[in-house]
Amino acid sequence: MPGITREEVAHLARLARLELTDEELEHFAGQLDDIIGAVARVADVAAEDVPPTSHPLPLTNVMRADRVRPSLTAEQALAAAPAQEQQRFKVPQILGEE
């Protein structure tokens, strides 16, 4: 397994939407390298013919009747919004300027 570099940590931070400082990048690179080195031993079983388990229960879709039920009001749902306008969540610009 390859070691994890500072550049790779910067890439991961971008993917994970974390605006890390230079100091953090340095610090986390060393720590993540240690952790990944320690957990890489799971790969010992990579070639074994074992089915993967993603969940302790055999999951099936749970359906319910399509009926209107009591739910949060718009006011309740918006009560914790950082910003709101016209009964909607107000967010920073998502697409580029027209």
Added chain:
Amino acid sequence: MSELTRLTAAELAARVADGSVSAVETAQAHLDRIDAVDEKVHAFLHVDREGALAQARAVDERRAAGEKLGPLAGVPLALKDIFTTEGVPTTVGSKILEGWLPPYDATVTRRLKDAGIVILGKTNMDEFAMGSSTENSAYGPTGNPWDLTRIPGGSGGGSAASLASYQAPLAIGTDTGGSIRQPAAVTGTVGVKPTYGGVSRYGMVAFSSSLDQGGPCARTVLDAALLHEVIAGHDPLDSTSVDAPVPAVVEAARSGSVAGLRVGVVREFRGDGFQAGVLQRFDESVELLRGLGAEIVELSCPSFDKALAAYYLIAPSECSSNLARFDAMRYGLRVGDDGSRSAEEVTSLTRQAGFGPEVKRRIMLGTYALSSGYYDAYYGSAQKVRTLVARDFEAAFGQVDVIVSPTTPTTAFPIGERVDDPMAMYLADLCTIPVNLAGNSAMSLPCGLAPEDGLPVGLQIIAPAMADDRLYRVGAAVEAAYQARWGHPILEEAPAL
């Protein structure tokens, strides 16, 4: 300290029911205790004085009106700050949710309220339940009531510390890799991780959804069982909630016995990292079980050696996905929104400011494990290990009724010792993690003090899925035998605060 705070939940409920004490007096006694000691312990992030007294008043009114009360009505409880509480702050130990007032109650919260249990407040925890010491809380650490310079375990250190310092007779925790059991072990209290799906996760802030499980914390096995019965059971709001009868845990706790029971001891649960005094107390517990009529069977579960590694790939992977919802758009913190920045930039700045170091580490670790090129080697292999761990348990439970082990390899370590050494911290969960991977049930209860440091040692009992009643049957027998030997509950040996 009011005598009321020394009583068990079962005793308190009986007194409230027969009218010898009111629920309001009971709540007030615990609020006074919080005022007296929590500045030192820091078990609570938020104390809901008015809410608690109002809930207590309602119980007293129902009793006065001749209504039949539930078995824990009027008993105060400390709720881990990971469960939503309508109109009461819920932070998950994180700055990203500072000041958030949830618009709804978690199913666990709702069931507690319906049972007349009085919620005193919300307890401290490692941020998003990631940690084994409560030092990862954004709001400062919690002290272990046995020695305030040491950790109370984690992530549910606040819940466990509130019990051990008599601030509450009952508490709720969540256990993803040991966050109920390890704090119970290091504080001399009782904690149970129910079978996965046994307690609803609705309104429980998600960390690793295939592992997370809420459960009861208490000072006695019977109290834990009474609380277990209140919070467990099918919930249509959680699609992973098991639709089956709750195991008869209270009956089991009232009829503790191990005669004729086959008890497994797993060879892999000892070794270099284990403190001598922990192993000594564990070995005594095995002898105690033998003396009570249990048959001891030595077992090997070879894949447990890889369980910790698999956990630290699976849990971070699920966390990196779950925590993506904290995007600064609908609730929680938002920083850097000055009109010039894009939504994506605001998200990145907010997450940077709102998450602490351990949460960032795990999000990046999960992002790495799930990224193309590494997915098969890491996440894929970890899922195979998970299958092997479940098979080891299955084979073991073909030979024995329960398995016992030390809950954690060492007693409470000093605050600060492992906080920037993630691998050392992760080892605290060595014996608890296999249970979460397989989804079965387990309990930790006190089995003495380690001779070298005088700190509590926990005995872990593991049962198959949906056989949680076995934990209580064995736990009650062990508890009774130890108390007969010691002459008192172990917490009486803790120093006064």
